[in-house]
Amino acid sequence: xxxxxxxxxxxxxxxxxxxxxxxxxxxxxxxxxxxxxxxxxxxxxxxxxxxxxxxxxxxxxxxxxxxxxxxxxxxxxxxxxxxxxxxxxxxxxxxxxxxxxxxxxxxxxxxxxxxxxxxxxxxxxxxxxxxxxxxxxxxxxxxxxxxxxxxxxxxxxxxxxxxxxxxxxxxxxxxxxxxxxxxxxxxxxxxxxxxxxxxxxxxxxxxxxxxxxxxxxxxxxxxxxxxxxxxxxxxxxxxxxxxxxxxxxxxxxxxxxxxxxxxxxxxxxxxxxxxxxxxxxxxxxxxxxxxxxxxxxx
Amino acid sequence: xxxxxxxxxxxxxxxxxxxxxxxxxxxxxxxxxxxxxxxxxxxxxxxxxxxxxxxxxxxxxxxxxxxxxxxxxxxxxxxxxxxxxxxxxxxxxxxxxxxxxxxxxxxxxxxxxxxxxxxxxxxxxxxxxxxxxxxxxxxxxxxxxxxxxxxxxxxxxxxxxxxxx
Numbered sequence: 315x316x317x318x319x320x321x322x323x324x325x326x327x328x329x330x331x332x333x334x335x336x337x338x339x340x341x342x343x344x345x346x347x348x349x350x351x352x353x354x355x356x357x358x359x360x361x362x363x364x365x366x367x368x369x370x371x372x373x374x375x376x377x378x379x380x381x382x383x384x385x386x387x388x389x390x391x392x393x394x395x396x397x398x399x400x401x402x403x404x405x406x407x408x409x410x411x412x413x414x415x416x417x418x419x420x421x422x423x424x425x426x427x428x429x430x431x432x433x434x435x436x437x438x439x440x441x442x443x444x445x446x447x448x449x450x451x452x453x454x455x456x457x458x459x460x461x462x463x464x465x466x467x468x469x470x471x472x473x474x475x476x477x478x479x480x481x482x483x484x485x486x487x488x489x490x491x492x493x494x495x496x497x498x499x500x501x502x503x504x505x506x507x508x509x510x511x512x513x514x515x516x517x518x519x520x521x522x523x524x525x526x527x528x529x530x531x532x533x534x535x536x537x538x539x540x541x542x543x544x545x546x547x548x549x550x551x552x553x554x555x556x557x558x559x560x561x562x563x564x565x566x567x568x569x570x571x572x573x574x575x576x577x578x579x580x581x582x583x584x585x586x587x588x589x590x591x592x593x594x595x596x597x598x599x600x601x602x603x604x605x606x607x608x609x610x611x612x
Numbered sequence: 613x614x615x616x617x618x619x620x621x622x623x624x625x626x627x628x629x630x631x632x633x634x635x636x637x638x639x640x641x642x643x644x645x646x647x648x649x650x651x652x653x654x655x656x657x658x659x660x661x662x663x664x665x666x667x668x669x670x671x672x673x674x675x676x677x678x679x680x681x682x683x684x685x686x687x688x689x690x691x692x693x694x695x696x697x698x699x700x701x702x703x704x705x706x707x708x709x710x711x712x713x714x715x716x717x718x719x720x721x722x723x724x725x726x727x728x729x730x731x732x733x734x735x736x737x738x739x740x741x742x743x744x745x746x747x748x749x750x751x752x753x754x755x756x757x758x759x760x761x762x763x764x765x766x767x768x769x770x771x772x773x774x775x776x777x
Contacts, residue, residue, distance in 0.1 A: 352730045352733060353729055353730050353733060354729070355729050375729075377733070381733060382733075384733075385732075385733040385734075385735075388736070388737050389735060389737060389738070390737055390738055390739075390740055391737035391738070391739055391740070392739070392740055393739055393740075396737070398737070398740075417740065420740030420741060421740060421741035422740050422741075425740060450732075451732035451733060452732035452735055488729050489729055490729055490730060509729070
Protein backbone atom coordinates (compact mmCIF):
# COMPACT_ATOMS: atom_id res chain seq x y z
CA UNK A 315 0.00 0.00 0.00
CA UNK A 316 1.51 3.34 -0.96
CA UNK A 317 1.77 6.33 1.33
CA UNK A 318 -1.10 8.30 -0.22
CA UNK A 319 -3.41 5.31 0.12
CA UNK A 320 -2.41 4.97 3.80
CA UNK A 321 -3.15 8.66 4.39
CA UNK A 322 -6.48 8.28 2.60
CA UNK A 323 -7.43 5.41 4.91
CA UNK A 324 -6.36 7.46 7.95
CA UNK A 325 -8.54 10.34 6.79
CA UNK A 326 -11.53 8.03 6.33
CA UNK A 327 -11.13 6.92 9.96
CA UNK A 328 -10.85 10.51 11.20
CA UNK A 329 -13.93 11.59 9.23
CA UNK A 330 -15.85 8.60 10.54
CA UNK A 331 -14.85 9.57 14.11
CA UNK A 332 -16.11 13.13 13.53
CA UNK A 333 -19.35 11.78 12.04
CA UNK A 334 -19.97 9.57 15.06
CA UNK A 335 -19.20 12.43 17.45
CA UNK A 336 -21.54 14.80 15.62
CA UNK A 337 -24.59 13.84 17.65
CA UNK A 338 -22.90 14.15 21.03
CA UNK A 339 -23.14 18.00 21.19
CA UNK A 340 -19.54 18.21 22.35
CA UNK A 341 -18.01 21.63 21.94
CA UNK A 342 -15.37 20.78 19.37
CA UNK A 343 -14.11 22.42 16.24
CA UNK A 344 -13.25 19.27 14.32
CA UNK A 345 -14.60 19.10 10.80
CA UNK A 346 -14.11 16.83 7.83
CA UNK A 347 -15.61 15.20 4.78
CA UNK A 348 -15.63 15.60 1.04
CA UNK A 349 -15.71 19.11 -0.33
CA UNK A 350 -15.30 21.11 -3.50
CA UNK A 351 -13.53 24.46 -3.57
CA UNK A 352 -12.31 26.80 -6.25
CA UNK A 353 -9.19 27.68 -4.33
CA UNK A 354 -7.63 26.79 -0.99
CA UNK A 355 -5.27 29.18 0.79
CA UNK A 356 -2.58 27.45 2.84
CA UNK A 357 0.15 28.72 5.12
CA UNK A 358 3.46 26.83 5.08
CA UNK A 359 2.06 23.61 3.57
CA UNK A 360 3.70 20.24 3.18
CA UNK A 361 2.80 18.33 0.02
CA UNK A 362 3.05 14.64 -0.67
CA UNK A 363 2.81 13.55 -4.29
CA UNK A 364 3.30 10.04 -5.64
CA UNK A 365 6.92 11.01 -6.37
CA UNK A 366 8.03 13.77 -4.02
CA UNK A 367 7.66 15.46 -0.69
CA UNK A 368 7.62 19.22 -0.94
CA UNK A 369 7.61 21.95 1.71
CA UNK A 370 6.77 25.55 0.98
CA UNK A 371 7.22 28.46 3.35
CA UNK A 372 4.71 31.27 3.29
CA UNK A 373 1.18 31.53 1.93
CA UNK A 374 0.28 29.59 -1.21
CA UNK A 375 -2.94 28.94 -3.10
CA UNK A 376 -3.98 25.49 -4.22
CA UNK A 377 -6.01 25.90 -7.40
CA UNK A 378 -6.88 23.71 -10.37
CA UNK A 379 -5.09 24.57 -13.58
CA UNK A 380 -8.49 24.80 -15.29
CA UNK A 381 -9.70 27.44 -12.82
CA UNK A 382 -6.44 29.37 -13.16
CA UNK A 383 -6.69 29.30 -16.94
CA UNK A 384 -10.27 30.58 -16.78
CA UNK A 385 -9.26 33.37 -14.40
CA UNK A 386 -6.46 34.53 -16.72
CA UNK A 387 -8.69 34.37 -19.81
CA UNK A 388 -11.26 36.56 -18.07
CA UNK A 389 -8.67 38.90 -16.53
CA UNK A 390 -7.86 41.00 -19.59
CA UNK A 391 -9.71 42.03 -22.68
CA UNK A 392 -8.76 43.81 -25.83
CA UNK A 393 -10.86 46.76 -26.99
CA UNK A 394 -13.51 46.05 -29.60
CA UNK A 395 -13.59 42.34 -30.31
CA UNK A 396 -11.92 40.66 -27.36
CA UNK A 397 -9.23 38.33 -28.70
CA UNK A 398 -7.49 37.73 -25.38
CA UNK A 399 -9.02 34.27 -24.64
CA UNK A 400 -7.86 33.10 -28.07
CA UNK A 401 -4.40 34.51 -27.45
CA UNK A 402 -4.17 32.50 -24.21
CA UNK A 403 -4.92 29.22 -26.00
CA UNK A 404 -2.62 30.04 -28.90
CA UNK A 405 0.21 30.94 -26.58
CA UNK A 406 0.08 27.95 -24.26
CA UNK A 407 -1.00 25.16 -26.61
CA UNK A 408 0.46 26.12 -29.97
CA UNK A 409 3.61 27.58 -28.42
CA UNK A 410 2.79 30.36 -30.80
CA UNK A 411 5.13 33.29 -30.26
CA UNK A 412 3.02 35.27 -32.69
CA UNK A 413 0.18 35.08 -30.16
CA UNK A 414 1.83 37.77 -28.05
CA UNK A 415 2.30 39.86 -31.16
CA UNK A 416 -1.48 40.13 -31.36
CA UNK A 417 -1.22 42.18 -28.17
CA UNK A 418 1.69 44.29 -29.40
CA UNK A 419 -0.45 47.39 -29.78
CA UNK A 420 -1.31 47.32 -26.06
CA UNK A 421 0.57 47.80 -22.85
CA UNK A 422 0.49 44.08 -22.25
CA UNK A 423 3.43 43.58 -19.87
CA UNK A 424 1.26 42.27 -17.03
CA UNK A 425 -0.87 40.14 -19.34
CA UNK A 426 2.27 38.71 -20.96
CA UNK A 427 3.76 37.92 -17.55
CA UNK A 428 0.57 36.10 -16.53
CA UNK A 429 0.57 34.21 -19.82
CA UNK A 430 4.19 33.12 -19.50
CA UNK A 431 3.58 31.88 -15.94
CA UNK A 432 0.39 30.09 -16.98
CA UNK A 433 2.25 28.37 -19.80
CA UNK A 434 4.66 26.97 -17.20
CA UNK A 435 1.72 25.24 -15.49
CA UNK A 436 -0.13 23.97 -18.54
CA UNK A 437 1.20 22.39 -21.72
CA UNK A 438 -1.69 20.36 -23.11
CA UNK A 439 -5.49 20.74 -22.72
CA UNK A 440 -5.71 17.72 -20.39
CA UNK A 441 -3.47 19.56 -17.89
CA UNK A 442 -6.65 21.35 -16.78
CA UNK A 443 -7.28 18.27 -14.65
CA UNK A 444 -4.12 18.95 -12.63
CA UNK A 445 -3.69 21.28 -9.68
CA UNK A 446 -1.04 23.88 -8.99
CA UNK A 447 0.31 25.71 -5.97
CA UNK A 448 0.93 29.36 -6.71
CA UNK A 449 2.21 32.09 -4.43
CA UNK A 450 -0.10 34.78 -5.85
CA UNK A 451 -3.17 34.65 -8.07
CA UNK A 452 -3.32 38.25 -9.26
CA UNK A 453 -0.89 38.79 -10.81
CA UNK A 454 -0.03 35.13 -11.26
CA UNK A 455 3.18 34.35 -9.40
CA UNK A 456 4.58 30.86 -9.21
CA UNK A 457 6.35 29.29 -6.26
CA UNK A 458 10.08 29.59 -6.86
CA UNK A 459 11.49 28.65 -3.46
CA UNK A 460 10.70 25.33 -1.83
CA UNK A 461 12.22 22.25 -0.29
CA UNK A 462 11.83 19.13 -2.39
CA UNK A 463 12.81 15.77 -0.88
CA UNK A 464 14.83 17.65 1.76
CA UNK A 465 16.75 19.70 -0.81
CA UNK A 466 16.30 23.46 -0.93
CA UNK A 467 15.47 24.73 -4.41
CA UNK A 468 15.44 28.33 -5.47
CA UNK A 469 14.74 29.83 -8.89
CA UNK A 470 13.03 26.80 -10.46
CA UNK A 471 9.29 27.01 -10.85
CA UNK A 472 7.05 24.57 -9.08
CA UNK A 473 4.90 23.13 -11.85
CA UNK A 474 1.46 21.56 -11.78
CA UNK A 475 0.72 18.22 -10.12
CA UNK A 476 -1.03 15.04 -11.16
CA UNK A 477 -3.56 13.70 -8.68
CA UNK A 478 -3.89 12.30 -6.06
CA UNK A 479 -2.01 14.67 -3.84
CA UNK A 480 -1.87 15.19 -0.08
CA UNK A 481 -1.51 18.65 1.45
CA UNK A 482 -1.24 19.37 5.16
CA UNK A 483 -0.51 22.33 7.33
CA UNK A 484 -0.63 23.29 11.01
CA UNK A 485 -0.38 26.99 10.23
CA UNK A 486 -3.76 27.85 8.79
CA UNK A 487 -5.92 27.21 5.76
CA UNK A 488 -8.89 29.01 4.29
CA UNK A 489 -11.40 28.11 1.60
CA UNK A 490 -15.04 28.33 0.56
CA UNK A 491 -16.59 24.96 0.03
CA UNK A 492 -19.10 24.72 -2.73
CA UNK A 493 -21.86 22.31 -3.62
CA UNK A 494 -21.78 19.40 -3.78
CA UNK A 495 -20.13 18.77 -0.44
CA UNK A 496 -20.50 16.23 2.29
CA UNK A 497 -18.97 17.80 5.35
CA UNK A 498 -19.62 17.07 9.01
CA UNK A 499 -18.33 18.69 12.15
CA UNK A 500 -18.59 17.92 15.83
CA UNK A 501 -20.13 21.34 16.38
CA UNK A 502 -22.68 20.50 13.68
CA UNK A 503 -21.47 22.99 11.11
CA UNK A 504 -22.87 21.13 8.16
CA UNK A 505 -23.92 23.84 5.75
CA UNK A 506 -23.45 22.91 2.12
CA UNK A 507 -21.73 26.15 1.23
CA UNK A 508 -19.68 28.25 3.59
CA UNK A 509 -16.41 30.09 4.05
CA UNK A 510 -14.16 28.29 6.44
CA UNK A 511 -10.94 29.06 8.31
CA UNK A 512 -8.90 26.14 9.58
CA UNK A 513 -6.13 26.05 12.15
CA UNK A 514 -4.80 22.79 10.79
CA UNK A 515 -5.88 20.67 7.87
CA UNK A 516 -4.99 17.50 6.06
CA UNK A 517 -6.49 17.21 2.63
CA UNK A 518 -6.29 14.67 -0.13
CA UNK A 519 -6.92 16.18 -3.55
CA UNK A 520 -8.76 13.49 -5.47
CA UNK A 521 -9.92 15.08 -8.71
CA UNK A 522 -10.75 18.25 -10.57
CA UNK A 523 -14.38 18.71 -11.52
CA UNK A 524 -14.06 20.85 -14.62
CA UNK A 525 -17.31 22.57 -15.55
CA UNK A 526 -15.75 25.47 -17.43
CA UNK A 527 -16.89 26.03 -20.98
CA UNK A 528 -15.98 28.53 -23.63
CA UNK A 529 -18.94 30.15 -25.23
CA UNK A 530 -19.24 32.71 -27.93
CA UNK A 531 -21.15 35.52 -26.33
CA UNK A 532 -22.24 38.93 -27.49
CA UNK A 533 -24.60 37.62 -30.14
CA UNK A 534 -27.78 39.57 -30.66
CA UNK A 535 -30.80 38.36 -32.65
CA UNK A 536 -29.67 34.74 -32.46
CA UNK A 537 -33.13 33.52 -33.54
CA UNK A 538 -33.07 35.64 -36.66
CA UNK A 539 -29.57 34.42 -37.43
CA UNK A 540 -30.67 30.80 -37.23
CA UNK A 541 -33.74 31.46 -39.39
CA UNK A 542 -31.59 33.17 -42.00
CA UNK A 543 -29.13 30.27 -42.04
CA UNK A 544 -31.88 27.64 -42.37
CA UNK A 545 -33.82 29.55 -45.05
CA UNK A 546 -30.59 30.11 -46.95
CA UNK A 547 -29.82 26.38 -46.87
CA UNK A 548 -33.35 25.48 -47.99
CA UNK A 549 -33.16 27.99 -50.86
CA UNK A 550 -29.85 26.56 -52.04
CA UNK A 551 -31.08 22.96 -51.81
CA UNK A 552 -34.36 23.66 -53.62
CA UNK A 553 -32.40 25.75 -56.14
CA UNK A 554 -30.14 22.77 -56.82
CA UNK A 555 -33.21 20.56 -57.24
CA UNK A 556 -34.70 23.14 -59.67
CA UNK A 557 -31.51 23.01 -61.70
CA UNK A 558 -31.80 19.22 -61.96
CA UNK A 559 -35.44 19.65 -63.02
CA UNK A 560 -34.28 22.24 -65.57
CA UNK A 561 -36.36 25.03 -64.04
CA UNK A 562 -33.86 27.77 -64.72
CA UNK A 563 -35.96 30.70 -63.43
CA UNK A 564 -36.50 29.07 -60.00
CA UNK A 565 -32.85 28.03 -59.91
CA UNK A 566 -31.63 31.60 -60.43
CA UNK A 567 -34.12 33.16 -57.99
CA UNK A 568 -33.43 30.61 -55.25
CA UNK A 569 -29.66 30.69 -55.81
CA UNK A 570 -29.59 34.48 -55.49
CA UNK A 571 -31.91 34.43 -52.44
CA UNK A 572 -29.92 31.71 -50.68
CA UNK A 573 -26.57 33.35 -51.40
CA UNK A 574 -27.86 36.77 -50.28
CA UNK A 575 -29.12 35.37 -46.98
CA UNK A 576 -25.88 33.47 -46.35
CA UNK A 577 -23.80 36.57 -47.09
CA UNK A 578 -25.99 38.71 -44.83
CA UNK A 579 -25.68 36.16 -42.03
CA UNK A 580 -22.00 35.25 -42.19
CA UNK A 581 -20.01 37.93 -44.02
CA UNK A 582 -18.47 40.23 -41.36
CA UNK A 583 -19.87 43.45 -42.74
CA UNK A 584 -20.66 46.52 -40.67
CA UNK A 585 -24.37 45.70 -40.90
CA UNK A 586 -23.70 42.14 -39.72
CA UNK A 587 -21.63 43.32 -36.73
CA UNK A 588 -24.25 45.86 -35.75
CA UNK A 589 -27.22 43.54 -36.13
CA UNK A 590 -25.76 40.36 -34.64
CA UNK A 591 -23.23 42.01 -32.31
CA UNK A 592 -19.53 41.34 -31.94
CA UNK A 593 -18.82 37.72 -31.15
CA UNK A 594 -16.71 37.38 -28.04
CA UNK A 595 -15.34 34.33 -26.27
CA UNK A 596 -16.34 34.04 -22.62
CA UNK A 597 -15.26 31.36 -20.18
CA UNK A 598 -17.97 30.44 -17.69
CA UNK A 599 -18.41 27.81 -14.99
CA UNK A 600 -15.90 26.67 -12.40
CA UNK A 601 -13.20 24.08 -12.27
CA UNK A 602 -13.52 22.82 -8.71
CA UNK A 603 -10.81 21.01 -6.84
CA UNK A 604 -12.50 18.05 -5.15
CA UNK A 605 -10.88 16.84 -1.96
CA UNK A 606 -11.32 14.89 1.22
CA UNK A 607 -10.18 16.60 4.38
CA UNK A 608 -10.26 16.78 8.13
CA UNK A 609 -8.88 19.22 10.65
CA UNK A 610 -9.76 21.81 13.21
CA UNK A 611 -11.50 25.09 12.53
CA UNK A 612 -10.03 28.38 13.65
CA UNK B 613 -49.22 46.77 20.85
CA UNK B 614 -48.43 50.00 22.72
CA UNK B 615 -48.38 48.24 26.09
CA UNK B 616 -46.00 45.65 24.72
CA UNK B 617 -43.68 48.30 23.35
CA UNK B 618 -43.64 50.09 26.71
CA UNK B 619 -42.63 46.88 28.39
CA UNK B 620 -39.88 46.24 25.88
CA UNK B 621 -38.50 49.75 26.36
CA UNK B 622 -38.58 49.34 30.12
CA UNK B 623 -36.51 46.15 30.05
CA UNK B 624 -33.14 46.57 31.62
CA UNK B 625 -31.46 44.11 29.25
CA UNK B 626 -31.48 46.31 26.17
CA UNK B 627 -29.04 49.10 25.53
CA UNK B 628 -30.09 52.64 26.61
CA UNK B 629 -29.94 54.13 23.13
CA UNK B 630 -32.32 51.50 21.75
CA UNK B 631 -34.60 51.92 24.75
CA UNK B 632 -34.66 55.70 24.28
CA UNK B 633 -35.44 55.33 20.57
CA UNK B 634 -38.26 52.93 21.33
CA UNK B 635 -39.67 55.16 24.08
CA UNK B 636 -39.76 58.09 21.65
CA UNK B 637 -42.15 56.14 19.42
CA UNK B 638 -44.63 55.30 22.17
CA UNK B 639 -46.94 58.23 21.66
CA UNK B 640 -46.98 58.00 17.89
CA UNK B 641 -49.08 55.74 15.75
CA UNK B 642 -47.89 52.49 14.09
CA UNK B 643 -49.28 51.69 10.67
CA UNK B 644 -49.31 48.48 8.67
CA UNK B 645 -46.23 48.35 6.46
CA UNK B 646 -46.46 46.91 2.95
CA UNK B 647 -42.65 47.06 2.58
CA UNK B 648 -40.92 43.86 3.54
CA UNK B 649 -37.32 44.42 2.40
CA UNK B 650 -34.88 46.90 3.91
CA UNK B 651 -31.19 47.59 3.64
CA UNK B 652 -29.24 48.94 6.57
CA UNK B 653 -25.71 49.33 7.89
CA UNK B 654 -26.78 48.14 11.28
CA UNK B 655 -29.80 46.14 12.42
CA UNK B 656 -30.98 45.85 16.02
CA UNK B 657 -33.66 43.37 16.97
CA UNK B 658 -35.10 43.39 20.46
CA UNK B 659 -37.24 40.58 21.88
CA UNK B 660 -40.76 41.13 23.24
CA UNK B 661 -41.28 41.20 27.00
CA UNK B 662 -42.40 37.58 27.32
CA UNK B 663 -40.31 35.66 24.82
CA UNK B 664 -36.62 35.63 23.90
CA UNK B 665 -35.43 35.82 20.32
CA UNK B 666 -34.73 32.47 18.72
CA UNK B 667 -31.78 32.91 16.41
CA UNK B 668 -30.34 30.57 13.79
CA UNK B 669 -27.08 31.36 12.06
CA UNK B 670 -26.22 29.71 8.79
CA UNK B 671 -23.24 27.46 9.31
CA UNK B 672 -24.23 26.55 12.83
CA UNK B 673 -26.44 23.55 13.51
CA UNK B 674 -27.43 24.84 16.95
CA UNK B 675 -29.86 27.70 17.48
CA UNK B 676 -29.50 30.63 19.87
CA UNK B 677 -31.79 32.61 22.17
CA UNK B 678 -31.39 36.24 23.06
CA UNK B 679 -33.02 39.52 24.08
CA UNK B 680 -31.34 41.85 21.63
CA UNK B 681 -29.64 41.11 18.35
CA UNK B 682 -27.42 43.65 16.60
CA UNK B 683 -26.02 43.10 13.15
CA UNK B 684 -23.77 45.61 11.40
CA UNK B 685 -21.15 45.97 8.74
CA UNK B 686 -18.07 47.84 9.87
CA UNK B 687 -15.33 47.37 7.29
CA UNK B 688 -17.48 46.04 4.51
CA UNK B 689 -18.92 48.91 2.46
CA UNK B 690 -22.05 46.95 1.58
CA UNK B 691 -25.30 47.23 3.49
CA UNK B 692 -27.09 44.42 5.23
CA UNK B 693 -30.31 43.20 3.67
CA UNK B 694 -33.26 42.68 6.00
CA UNK B 695 -36.14 40.59 4.70
CA UNK B 696 -39.47 40.50 6.52
CA UNK B 697 -41.23 38.63 3.71
CA UNK B 698 -41.97 35.66 5.93
CA UNK B 699 -43.34 37.77 8.78
CA UNK B 700 -47.08 37.63 9.41
CA UNK B 701 -47.60 41.34 10.13
CA UNK B 702 -45.29 44.33 9.99
CA UNK B 703 -46.15 47.73 11.46
CA UNK B 704 -44.07 50.84 10.97
CA UNK B 705 -43.81 53.78 13.32
CA UNK B 706 -45.20 56.98 11.85
CA UNK B 707 -42.72 59.00 13.89
CA UNK B 708 -39.59 56.96 13.13
CA UNK B 709 -40.10 54.85 9.99
CA UNK B 710 -37.02 52.82 10.82
CA UNK B 711 -38.75 51.36 13.84
CA UNK B 712 -40.80 48.33 12.83
CA UNK B 713 -43.08 46.21 14.90
CA UNK B 714 -43.13 42.67 13.53
CA UNK B 715 -45.59 39.95 14.42
CA UNK B 716 -44.89 36.29 13.74
CA UNK B 717 -42.97 34.61 10.96
CA UNK B 718 -39.29 34.92 10.33
CA UNK B 719 -37.00 37.84 9.56
CA UNK B 720 -33.73 37.28 7.77
CA UNK B 721 -30.66 39.49 7.71
CA UNK B 722 -28.09 38.76 5.09
CA UNK B 723 -24.79 40.25 4.20
CA UNK B 724 -22.00 39.22 1.91
CA UNK B 725 -20.41 35.97 2.97
CA UNK B 726 -17.03 36.78 4.47
CA UNK B 727 -14.33 35.35 2.30
CA UNK B 728 -11.54 36.84 0.24
CA UNK B 729 -9.96 33.58 -0.85
CA UNK B 730 -11.36 33.49 -4.37
CA UNK B 731 -11.57 37.22 -5.02
CA UNK B 732 -8.46 37.29 -7.19
CA UNK B 733 -9.94 34.62 -9.43
CA UNK B 734 -13.01 36.72 -10.04
CA UNK B 735 -11.59 40.08 -11.02
CA UNK B 736 -13.42 41.28 -14.11
CA UNK B 737 -11.61 41.66 -17.40
CA UNK B 738 -9.70 44.88 -17.73
CA UNK B 739 -9.00 46.42 -21.07
CA UNK B 740 -5.31 46.34 -21.85
CA UNK B 741 -3.88 49.70 -20.98
CA UNK B 742 -2.73 51.40 -24.17
CA UNK B 743 -4.96 51.37 -27.20
CA UNK B 744 -4.03 51.22 -30.85
CA UNK B 745 -3.51 54.72 -32.19
CA UNK B 746 -6.58 54.41 -34.41
CA UNK B 747 -8.88 54.26 -31.36
CA UNK B 748 -9.73 57.21 -29.09
CA UNK B 749 -8.74 57.07 -25.42
CA UNK B 750 -11.78 58.87 -24.10
CA UNK B 751 -15.20 59.13 -25.71
CA UNK B 752 -17.71 61.49 -24.17
CA UNK B 753 -21.33 61.12 -25.18
CA UNK B 754 -23.39 63.85 -23.54
CA UNK B 755 -22.55 63.55 -19.84
CA UNK B 756 -21.28 60.00 -20.05
CA UNK B 757 -17.56 59.47 -20.26
CA UNK B 758 -16.09 56.21 -21.51
CA UNK B 759 -12.40 55.46 -21.19
CA UNK B 760 -10.26 52.93 -22.98
CA UNK B 761 -12.78 52.46 -25.74
CA UNK B 762 -12.54 50.63 -29.02
CA UNK B 763 -13.18 52.03 -32.47
CA UNK B 764 -16.13 54.39 -32.69
CA UNK B 765 -18.44 54.39 -35.71
CA UNK B 766 -20.76 57.32 -36.28
CA UNK B 767 -23.72 57.37 -38.60
CA UNK B 768 -26.49 59.94 -38.94
CA UNK B 769 -28.38 61.69 -41.72
CA UNK B 770 -26.60 64.98 -40.92
CA UNK B 771 -23.64 65.92 -38.79
CA UNK B 772 -20.66 68.25 -38.61
CA UNK B 773 -17.04 67.28 -38.15
CA UNK B 774 -14.68 69.93 -36.71
CA UNK B 775 -10.96 69.31 -36.62
CA UNK B 776 -8.80 71.06 -34.06
CA UNK B 777 -5.17 71.19 -35.03
